Amino acid sequence: MLVLSKQGGRGHTHLLVRPRDAHKELWDGPRAGVEGALAHFGPDAADELDQLPRVLAKLLAANPALFVPSAPPPPQLPDQILRVLHGVGSTQS
Secondary structure, eight states, X not given: OEEEEEETTEEEEEEEEOOOOHHHHHHHOOOOHHHHHHHHHOOSEEEEGGGHHHHHHHHHHHOOOOOOOSXXXXXXXXXXXXXXXXXXXXXXX
């Protein structure tokens, strides 16, 4: 998942990827993992996909707008985004 934001007046890319898993890669094909994502795809930052709530919370603290593409997201994504938004909203006064 690619998260685009504006930081310090310039575009910032943050790539969230599935972790390397030798067993799953046998069936699903190779995964880049965080290190491979940084080395091969060139984002400004990369994390494992389960870090999405932390990454979104940090970005939303600095950027109050969130844009979500119209394409169907992964099934777990809406709940993760809603949890982050609820947490950010409840900590702001």
